[in-house]
């Protein structure tokens with residue numbers, strides 16, 4: 509006889525994980541019953557995974573691509589109440605969907621309670637199943653006008669907007685998404701949790717950075733745990749989920765009821781298949797090789813072209829090309845042509861010299877895509893902090909102007 513008989517008392521052997529970074533090498537698999545579906549009103553979401561709203565990213569074409577990888581909740585980019593109610597062409601297109609999208613989810617942005625209520629009602633009438641509200645946008649043009657992450661500074665204003673949104677949403681669950689606060693001296697997320705709960709929100713999502721931090725450093729998962737401990741509504745944890753195993757670590761470390769995944773899926777929509785696997789207790793499949801990545805990228809380009817028209821779709825596709833090919837050998841050489849592509853054929857010609865058998869590069873798993881970097885002082889309207897007890901909506905007239913420019917100015921969260 510060769511070898512030793514297995515000791516029945518020894519723990520099961522650790523699975524051989526090829527495509528995993530060091531931090532996740534020993535994360536235990538999910539046990540049966542360890543995680544539960546995310547409950548948002550009448551909605552049950554399994555796995556408890558939410559695609560983060562991302563401006564310029566989570567339009568219908570990308571959401572449909574992700575949805576085919578794994579179940580979950582896929583939220584639109586933020587849609588301004590002003591653009592929506594004025595019938596702005598681009599805003600309406602970005603808020604639109606297709607009957608195959610179930611559940612359909614839209615993130616709203618607005619600062620005037622009556623407008624937010626009207627928008628919520630109209631979206632529900634058009635068949636939306638979930639609504640989210642953005643109270644985390646750190647973009648200066650927005651916070652300077654009292655929007656996004658400036659709102660939780662005034663809990664009564666926040667309450668008035670959430671109350672109106674919940675009223676407009678009626679039977680449809682409404683969640684809110686916040687950051688930790690404006691900066692370390694102005695932390696607001698625990699107050700926001702209390703307000704969300706009191707006003708009938710179905711859950712609160714926390715991107716565990718301050719607005720000042722933008723996307724720098726690491727998300728503060730301890731804050732997610734503190735929020736979970738302070739409210740009875742579900743908490744969605746957000747920040748720095750790059751690999752499916754990160755989601756299990758976040759769920760376990762914080763007790764959060766679901767996770768929101770942002771930049772990790774940029775150019776990696778199969779991350780949702782990996783998330784579905786790990787929450788089900790299975791080992792995820794290895795990511796595709798370069799040939800497989802190019803096939804997904806081409807599928808994505810076709811969806812964008814069908815939705816926006818080839819010219820606009822391919823303009824959007826340029827950033828995606830950089831995200832899909834990030835870290836592959838030779839991708840820097842073809843990037844020059846990829847940033848100029850105008851047609852799907854040109855995109856395919858640009859990647860033709862690459863080796864389709866090249867395996868997915870391990871360091872690309874945690875390579876930051878989309879946004880990263882420095883901190884920035886948060887601009888608030890004059891006198892904003894002097895009246896934190898007020899509930900008057902801010903004057904957003906500074907945001908008026910060309911509506912498509914206005915939509916563009918709202919990119920970020």
Ligand SMILES: Cc1cc2nc3c(=O)[nH]c(=O)nc-3n(C[C@H](O)[C@H](O)[C@H](O)COP(=O)(O)O)c2cc1C
Pocket residue numbers: 560561562563564565585586615642643644645685715746747748749768769770771772877878879918919920921
């Ligand atoms: C390109 C981009 C656009 C974003 N747009 C929005 C948005 O419209 N609404 C929002 O609430 N957050 C927005 N965010 C923030 C994300 O939803 C998420 O909170 C953030 O990226 C942190 O999660 P991550 O570490 O998984 O990326 C955006 C982020 C990126 C990278």
